[in-house]
Amino acid sequence: MSQVITDLKYAKSHEWARLLPSGLVEIGITDHAQHALGDLVFVEVPEAGRTLEAGAACAVVESVKAASDVYAPIAGTVVECNAELASTPELINQDCYGKGWMIRVKPASASALEGLLSADAYSAVLAAEGG
Amino acid sequence: MNQILEKSIFEYSRDGRGAEAQHPPALRGAVASASKEALGAVPAALRRQSKPMLPEASELDVVRHFTRLSQLNFSIDTNFYPLGSCTMKYNPKACNQYAMLPEFLSRHPLAPDTQGQGFLSCMFELQEMLKEVTGMKAVSLNPMAGAHGEFAGVAMIRAYHRARGDLARNEIIVPEAAHGTNPATATMCGCIVREIPVDAEGDVDIEALKKAVGPNTAGIMLTNPSTLGVFERKIEEVARIVHGAGGLLYYDGANLNAILGKVRPGDMGFDVIHMNLHKTFSTPHGGGGPGAGAVGVSARLEPFLPVPVVGREGEGYRWLTENDRPQSIGRLSAFMGNAGVLLRAYIYMRMLGREGMSRVGEFATLNANYVMARLRAAGFDLAYPNRRASHEFIITMKRQAKELNVTAMDIAKRLLDYGFHAPTTYFPLLVPECLLIEPTETESRETLDGFIDAMVAILGEASSDATKLKAAPYTMPVRRLDDVRAAKQLELTWKPVDSAA
Numbered sequence: 001m002s003q004v005i006t007d008l009k010y011a012k013s014h015e016w017a018r019l020l021p022s023g024l025v026e027i028g029i030t031d032h033a034q035h036a037l038g039d040l041v042f043v044e045v046p047e048a049g050r051t052l053e054a055g056a057a058c059a060v061v062e063s064v065k066a067a068s069d070v071y072a073p074i075a076g077t078v079v080e081c082n083a084e085l086a087s088t089p090e091l092i093n094q095d096c097y098g099k100g101w102m103i104r105v106k107p108a109s110a111s112a113l114e115g116l117l118s119a120d121a122y123s124a125v126l127a128a129e130g131g
Numbered sequence: 132m133n134q135i136l137e138k139s140i141f142e143y144s145r146d147g148r149g150a151e152a153q154h155p156p157a158l159r160g161a162v163a164s165a166s167k168e169a170l171g172a173v174p175a176a177l178r179r180q181s182k183p184m185l186p187e188a189s190e191l192d193v194v195r196h197f198t199r200l201s202q203l204n205f206s207i208d209t210n211f212y213p214l215g216s217c218t219m220k221y222n223p224k225a226c227n228q229y230a231m232l233p234e235f236l237s238r239h240p241l242a243p244d245t246q247g248q249g250f251l252s253c254m255f256e257l258q259e260m261l262k263e264v265t266g267m268k269a270v271s272l273n274p275m276a277g278a279h280g281e282f283a284g285v286a287m288i289r290a291y292h293r294a295r296g297d298l299a300r301n302e303i304i305v306p307e308a309a310h311g312t313n314p315a316t317a318t319m320c321g322c323i324v325r326e327i328p329v330d331a332e333g334d335v336d337i338e339a340l341k342k343a344v345g346p347n348t349a350g351i352m353l354t355n356p357s358t359l360g361v362f363e364r365k366i367e368e369v370a371r372i373v374h375g376a377g378g379l380l381y382y383d384g385a386n387l388n389a390i391l392g393k394v395r396p397g398d399m400g401f402d403v404i405h406m407n408l409h410k411t412f413s414t415p416h417g418g419g420g421p422g423a424g425a426v427g428v429s430a431r432l433e434p435f436l437p438v439p440v441v442g443r444e445g446e447g448y449r450w451l452t453e454n455d456r457p458q459s460i461g462r463l464s465a466f467m468g469n470a471g472v473l474l475r476a477y478i479y480m481r482m483l484g485r486e487g488m489s490r491v492g493e494f495a496t497l498n499a500n501y502v503m504a505r506l507r508a509a510g511f512d513l514a515y516p517n518r519r520a521s522h523e524f525i526i527t528m529k530r531q532a533k534e535l536n537v538t539a540m541d542i543a544k545r546l547l548d549y550g551f552h553a554p555t556t557y558f559p560l561l562v563p564e565c566l567l568i569e570p571t572e573t574e575s576r577e578t579l580d581g582f583i584d585a586m587v588a589i590l591g592e593a594s595s596d597a598t599k600l601k602a603a604p605y606t607m608p609v610r611r612l613d614d615v616r617a618a619k620q621l622e623l624t625w626k627p628v629d630s631a632a
Contacts, residue, residue, distance in 0.1 A: 036563060039614070039615040041615055041618035041619050042618070064614035064615055064618055065556075065557040066557055066558070066560050068560065130529065
């Protein structure tokens with residue numbers, strides 16, 4: 001069973017979002033997503049300054065099985081990206097909710113996270129998918 | 132026991148082992164001692180100071196090396212290959228034989244039309260046959276690969292809208308069951324991709340399509356049968372909706388093999404199609420090329436076809452160029468595409484004839500459905516159990532992955548030990564732990580039964596001895612390869628071992 005962390009918000013497309021004390025939102029892919037992809041070999045993250053549209057592709061994760069888009073769970077502007085991932089994409093496999101974070105975003109609106117799924121709702125999505 | 136892998140050609144090399152007598156007289160002896168005259172006007176600063184690191188091996192060593200390498204091939208000429216037309220189907224040897232006739236081989240591509248009437252007539256007839264079998268109005272043989280054909284197709288869609296002054300149309304709709312190259316093509320052509328989902332039975336989600344179309348819709352790219360191995364049943368409705376919104380329909384010919392001689396994309400309402408001649412019309416595609424991705428179009432796109440195309444004038448043939456087709460999107464390749472590959476497709480189609488063409492579709496579909504029914508009965512889970520297979524079908528190892536920790540990759544690797552090439556794994560992305568199996572029309576019942584027996588035996592091993600599958604294959608020249616390391620630390624350059632070290 002994939003790990004789902006209670007204090008995060010989730011998108012149906014298997015991204016998570018964490019509100020940081022600074023007001024920025026940290027974004028990554030879920031345990032279910034990293035498990036489905038398998039060993040990651042390449043990660044492409046957007047540069048700082050790029051504007052993200054909610055639901056639009058913003059990053060790419062590539063494993064030995066497949067290359068897959070990562071969709072921005074919220075709208076906002078990229079402030080920082082995880083530079084470690086360029087040389088060690090396996091951080092996402094090892095610690096997807098921690099060291100495997102992908103980008104930090106300044107949300108377009110204060111209520112940006114409200115439209116996302118709670119941990120319970122996301123677990124229900126996974127259960128429905130048979131995961 | 133595993134065979135010992137063949138050494139690289141560099142390891143056969145011995146310094147100075149060459150056919151000295153065959154060197155030009157001025158260059159005999161080591162490069163360093165070559166006379167100044169031999170180097171002529173090359174400035175000293177540009178002269179090589181050391182020998183290039185090329186292998187120096189005897190003719191016999193070279194012959195043996197490459198013969199041994201060729202014996203390591205796991206190919207369709209030696210083993211069943213359920214990747215099917217998705218990669219390349221069996222190429223009848225006669226296609227190669229006739230395309231290699233000296234009259235074809237020696238023809239210069241710049242020879243005047245009057246001296247190449249035989250070749251031009253073959254290309255003209257190939258265009259005509261492709262029109263007939265796809266139901267399109269006109270064909271160009273220019274593109275040199277499937278993705279190249281896709282590029283031509285979307286470029287024509289854009290040119291069409293532009294020619295009408297309809298400049299806002301820059302969105303291409305791509306269902307998630309479409310071929311993976313489709314979104315890449317649309318992006319290459321400067322379009323924005325809008326992905327729409329498919330429903331639980333694998334058909335396009337019509338409500339999502341209705342929401343996605345609008346004044347910005349340039350077109351939709353569809354594969355039918357889709358990558359899920361099922362025929363898109365709502366295709367006529369999809370065509371109505373997209374045409375109604377002012378967009379055009381693009382047919383990705385990746386799965387044309389399934390419907391050959393049965394249903395025509397032109398009749399389904401498509402405006403443009405690319406045909407992977409290596410997939411459906413049996414041309415070689417080893418090592419990634421050379422390929423051929425001919426494009427066919429409806430009447431409204433004909434002016435935009437890439438040039439040159441072969442036209443008929445009276446009893447003769449000639450290349451139609453930009454002068455004849457001023458609205459053409461232009462040239463996509465030197466000359467007319469890959470002439471040799473096109474000839475092979477022509478010969479294949481001539482050998483099959485009209486009746487043979489429909490038998491391809493029939494037997495490809497029959498074989499897929501036969502293997503599907505027997506694997507299902509043996510306990511494999513189908514991804515789309517309620518659907519008839521087209522020329523291919525998908526089984527999912529999701530249950531086994533969860534219960535037994537046996538993945539699709541383990542099955543694929545173990546198949547090699549049983550003498551079968553693995554089917555496509557982990558594609559389409561929509562289906563977890565999947566194997567996409569495509570037998571094609573040329574396999575005998577006995578071969579299919581052998582493959583089924585192997586699959587059933589492996590499923591038994593999955594329950595009884597899962598650890599054995601994890602380490603497969605056992606009988607190949609190499610064991611399980613480290614995919615991750617191969618992707619991250621790719622090293623393709625041979626380096627000499629430093630003898631001093």
